[in-house]
Amino acid sequence: MVNLEITPTEPASTTVLAATDSFVNRHIGPNRQEIAQMLSILGLSTLDELVDKTVPAAIRLERKLNLPPAQSEYAALTQLKSIASKNKVYRSYIGMGYYDCITPPVIVRNILENPGWYTAYTPYQAEIAQGRLEALLNFQTMIIELTGLEIANASLLDEGTAAAEAMSMSYGLCKNKNAHAFFVSSGCHPQTIEVIKTRAYPLGIEIIIGDHHNFDFETPIFGALLQYPATDGTIYNYREFITKAHQAGALVTVAADLLSLALLTPPGEFGADIAVGSAQRFGVPMGYGGPHAAYFATKDAYKRQIPGRIIGVSKDAQGKPALRLALQTREQHIRRDKATSNICTAQVLLAVMAAMYAVYHGPQGIKQIATRVHQLTVILATGLKHLKYSIESEPFFDTLHVRVGEQKAKTMIETAQKHHINLRFLDDAAVGISLDETTTLQDVIQLWQIFAGQDELPFTVEEIAKSAKFEFPEALKRTSDYLTDPVFNKYHSETELLRYLHQLESKDLALNTSMIPLGSCTMKLNATAEMIPVTWPEFGKLHPFVPLSQGEGYQILFQQLETWLAQITGFDAISLQPNAGSQGEYAGLQVIRKYHETRGDKDRNICLIPESAHGTNPASAVMCGMKVVAVKCDKEGNIDLDDLRAKAEKHSQNLAAIMVTYPSTHGVFEEGIIDICNIIHQHGGQVYMDGANMNAQVGLCRPAEFGADVCHLNLHKTFCIPHGGGGPGMGPIGVKSHLAPFLPDVSLVLGQLTGEQGQWQDTIGAISAAPWGSASILVISWMYIAMMGAEGLTEATKVAILNANYIAKRLEPFYPVLYKGTSGLVAHECIIDLHPLKKRADIEVEDVAKRLMDFGFHAPTVSWPVMGTIMVEPTESESKEELDRFCEAMITIYEEAKAIEEGKIDPKNNPLKNAPHTAEVLICGEWNRPYSREVAAYPAPWTKQYKFWPAVGRIDNAYGDRNLVCSCEGMDAYKNPTP
The missing domain is CATH 3.40.640.10 (Type I PLP-dependent aspartate aminotransferase-like (Major domain))
Incomplete structure (x- = not known):
């Protein structure tokens, strides 16, 4: 009899279910046949041959990543559920800006769990x-x-x-x-x-x-x-x-x-x-x-x-x-x-x-929630006073500062924890209690019983409520109205809110519509299995400052994820605290600064940054008190090594760091990356690597091994946390051992409830408000790595590089590819030069971006890092069919520009200049344009099968800045603004 049982640690490839139960095949878009076809167009036979020609041999990883075997979706979810069960979900009255709350189910299902909202850029x-x-x-x-x-x-x-x-x-x-x-x-x-x-x-x-x-x-x-x-x-x-x-x-x-x-x-x-x-x-x-x-x-x-x-x-x-x-x-x-x-x-x-x-609750609903929380807090305080406790936080809204007697605070907190309740430690003689939307009258009674030390209370709830005083002092009372706009006063039934949310969702192009080929932004699949644990209460209902013993499951997840990220990057230590890529940049540079200071090099404040770098790089450096010195790029888009040497030599005594993106911002694996790192180290500096393009490295090379000292990782890019329409994200940093003592501090959480706060001697301090940043979305990256395994992650990287080169090859007869590596190939993204369209037909990058909307595509990154170009990153998640659709859209746009050049289409009144075309423009009123409605609305065959309609026509950006309105009142009043 064949054994079909799959254990969480058993590689899926060793079972008869591998073909249908492998997550790798679900994450990677092209199938084997399509991969072979794309390789053939590139004149290559295998993915390994592609890697040999793309990634410099000197930095390639010669061994497989040491990661657990890939798991199926079911097995990974089962294991993570076991880890989650180790978290203890107590009632937390800790406050400090964090409160339990009630997320309306209509919002959970239709926003938080809806890819139409969370996969948008x-x-x-x-x-x-x-x-x-x-x-x-x-x-x-x-x-x-x-x-x-x-x-x-x-x-x-x-x-x-x-x-x-x-x-x-x-x-x-x-x-x-x-x-x-x-x-x-x-x-x-x-x-x-x-x-x-x-x-x-x-x-x-x-x-x-x-x-x-x-x-x-x-x-x-x-x-x-x-x-x-x-x-x-x-x-x-x-x-x-x-x-x-x-x-x-x-x-x-x-x-x-x-x-x-x-x-x-x-x-x-x-x-x-x-x-x-x-x-x-x-x-x-x-x-x-x-x-x-x-x-x-x-x-x-x-x-x-x-x-x-x-x-x-x-x-x-x-x-x-x-x-x-x-x-x-x-x-x-x-x-x-x-x-x-x-x-x-x-x-x-x-x-x-x-x-x-x-919107759902409206002004009256919000006021009712606030009033209820406050009244419960007043009732709690009144009862505690009857129990002879002193309240030192009057007047209050939802939080009490309760004096419990000298050296009794820890005992009170421990007693509460035995009842699965968390109170806040304020000092040896005081505790804090913060109520919230989920608090009930029974919760208040339970708190009284804990403070009374017995179940029998010397009063009734009715007696306390009668003697309670709920009014604020006059000087503190709100008298003005709020949430007066109609949007906050009309969607109070679930039916109405559901329809409103759906109407808004339908106006947005997300990954559930089509490819979003943004260079450097890595819009890859955010798998449903990765997203499911985000809404588990074992992860969602924990306060960030509960005792570590209550977050054991989280601590296991952190430890495993840190170990995996360290293995993938080669670094010795990982900090999960930075809760965005920008915060990762800041944290990494702060670590470098602190390292220099502890060595007595307080004058090392020069940060070298290539001219092609992300704009956040110089901004982060300045925020860290550094001075930015730009390094030139050569005509191939690589860092100019001669200019780098000269700048490093000139600033040798003050050189703090270089910030370098790899593969480069121009979408190429620079051959000189080891030399770049060596030059900086020779002059006493540290190498900070921007991890924006890590999607091209995983399993092929490790930044710590070719010279990087610190690197931030965009988990919302390479490791599948969705962009969520522009956030959330996570930007953990990895560092080599000599920088590990300076990583962000988590000591606040270790002692917040015990009064035994420590302080790491050399830490840079806290980067975000919570010790592990946006902890609940780390489950997404954990699931991704667990389901992909070492071989799957490496395969994904190879296919990401393949997809980018396939697009570059298909479009090259029509659009120049601006930068390539020494073998004539790109990394995981390519820069397409649109300057010829400008010269021949006066077509701007913006015209191409807006016309792509008529084809149902989001534009690639426009005019960055080079003006007049688009940067395309298809990711490994897109099928060959989708890549071909995009290429056909770009080729059609080329033909439309060519028709303008040849005088066949009006240079000012044409599909490109008028894009995007809304349904209202096409249907309502007279059509007086010198091209057909069909050309405008259905420029490609697939658009007749499914059409994504832009909600509005091309927007006047300058007008909006000259007449700034940034609240709901502008949607109606702005039609006739005051001059």
């Missing part, structure tokens, strides 16, 4: 991203109205980094150039203070932590940060402090709990210049720390300094209101080392969830 092509742009506009409007400020961005990474961005913005805006100090209230959340310290240090900013009541303003400060309510729950009236700060020339940032603002006076109404915080409790699970959408709001006067993304209202070619990214979109690529922030994304998926939470 950052909305750079706004015409096919109107759905998530509208959802983000809702988010901005929600933040503007709740905070009482005039402008908000589309979200940041977490509350800690948002506060740090506010500090940086305040520093840049301060007119007193002698002010280098930033005041931070001791009432701020501890993790926020830690992130602030980390970000301030390399910029030479002095952090003053103290009681805002006692600060005398004798030391010049450029800004201040206040918590509202304070971390122990106390609500302060900050008006007097803010007045004094403004008199001293400082800007004031208020970190405000978003739910509390439904009841409390908003920061903008009592003088705050900036408001930051987290939208986590608006329906986003805690997830052991993330991902969550932070918010950032400020005054209109500072709209050009605000970090991150802003969604603005403009108009399309027909004058119809249309949304787009406004103002400083990707400012790093424009300003580079003059950029004020390295943030190049947002937490889009989570911001969408938070916005829809507000």
Whole structure:
């Protein structure tokens, strides 16, 4: 009898089910026959021959990666479920900005678990991203109205980094150039203070932590940060402090709990210049720390300094209101080392969830939730007072500072944990209790019983409720309206919200529609099996500061993932804390800086960066207190080794690092990478490798072995965490052993509930607000690696390189491929030169990008890293059929441009200049264009089988910047703006 049983550790290839149960075959798009056909077109016989001609022999890995055998989807999910079961999901009343909440099922199923939302990319092509742009506009409007400020961005990474961005913005805006100090209230959340310290240090900013009541303003400060309510729950009236700060020339940032603002006076109404915080409790699970959408709001006067993304209202070619990214979109690529922030994304998926939470509940629903939480907290406090405990956080919203007696706090916390409850350690004599949306009256009774030390209570709930006082002091009460726009007042039934979400989704092109061939962005399959564990409660309902014993499953997952990533990259240590690629860059450079400092090399502050580098690279270097020196590239797109040697020699005594992307930003495996690393090391510098293009390395070469000292890994690229419409992401860093002592600190979590906080002596400090960044989405990368195994990961890399070369080969007769390696091949992406179209037919890159929408494709990366080009990265997940469709679309566009050149089509009124074509333009009104409706709408055969319709025509970007509106009111009022 044949044994068909498959164990989690058994390679699928050794079983009779291998053909149907192998995840590798599901992840990799082309089948064996298609791979052979593509290789034949390239004049090659095998994938190994392709690798030999593409990847320099000197850096190629001669052995297989030492990873566990590939598992089936079922087996991997089973193993991960076993790991998840080791997490202990207690009731956590810890607070500190993290709360259990109720995610409406309609939002879980239709956003969080919906590939139409989570596989979309950052909305750079706004015409096919109107759905998530509208959802983000809702988010901005929600933040503007709740905070009482005039402008908000589309979200940041977490509350800690948002506060740090506010500090940086305040520093840049301060007119007193002698002010280098930033005041931070001791009432701020501890993790926020830690992130602030980390970000301030390399910029030479002095952090003053103290009681805002006692600060005398004798030391010049450029800004201040206040918590509202304070971390122990106390609500302060900050008006007097803010007045004094403004008199001293400082800007004031208020970190405000978003739910509390439904009841409390908003920061903008009592003088705050900036408001930051987290939208986590608006329906986003805690997830052991993330991902969550932070918010950032400020005054209109500072709209050009605000970090991150802003969604603005403009108009399309027909004058119809249309949304787009406004103002400083990707400012790093424009300003580079003059950029004020390295943030190049947002937490889009989570911001969408938070916005829809507000849409679903509406202003009355949000107020009802806030009121219920507050009233339960008042009832709890009243009962504790009857039990002779002192409440030291009055007035409060949802958090109590409970005095329990000297040396009794740890005992109280341990007693609560026996009942599967987590309280917060404040000091030896006090604990904190934070209630939330999920808290019930029975939970309050259980807390009373724990503090009473017995089940029998000396009072009834009814008696306590009668004596409780629920009113806030008049000065703290909110009197202004919020969430007044119709969008927050019409979708309160599930039927209506479901249809609204579907309407928005249908306006967005995501990976469930077609290939998104963005160079350097690696839009590969986000497999359903990888996504399923994200919504398991064992991962989603853990507070980030629970005792480590309650997160045993997470710790196992972290340890395994770190081991696997170290094996893949060759590095000795991994930090999972950076919660975005930009934060990985920052963390890596900070580690290098700290390394030099501990060796007495405090003057090493020069960072060499190739001219072709990602714009975030120079921005990150400046944020780390480094000076950027650009290195030239040669005509082949490689780093100019002569210029590098000269720059390294010139700055030898001060050289800190080089930032290099590999394969290069130009899509080529540079032959000189070992020489590049050696040159830097010879002059005492360190090599930072930007891991954006790691998808071309996995299983073929390891950065630590050819000279990199530190590298960040975009888990949302190479390791399958979805882009989520522009976020979330993760950017862990790997380092060699000599840099390991300086990795980001997690000591806050180790002692937060015990009072035994340690501090690593050499650490750079905290990079994100949570110890392991956006922990809950690490399960995605764990699943990907577990299901692929060493051979699968290596095969995927080879096919990624094959797909890119196949596209380059097919398009080369029509479009020049700008850069190639020594064998005439590219890496996993290729740069297609569109300058000939400009010369012959006056066709711009933008025209090609918009016309591709008519074919049902998202454009590749446009005009970067070289103006007038597109950078194409098909990834290994796309089939040959899809690659051929894209190539045929590009060839058709070439023929349309050729027809313009030959005078067969009007040079101004043609399918390229008028693209994209909406259904409204084609159907409504007179058709007076010199080409047919069919050419406009159905330029390729497959578009007649399935047509993705752009929601709006080509958007007027300049108009939107000249008339900035970034809230919902603009969608109607903007049709006739005031001149």
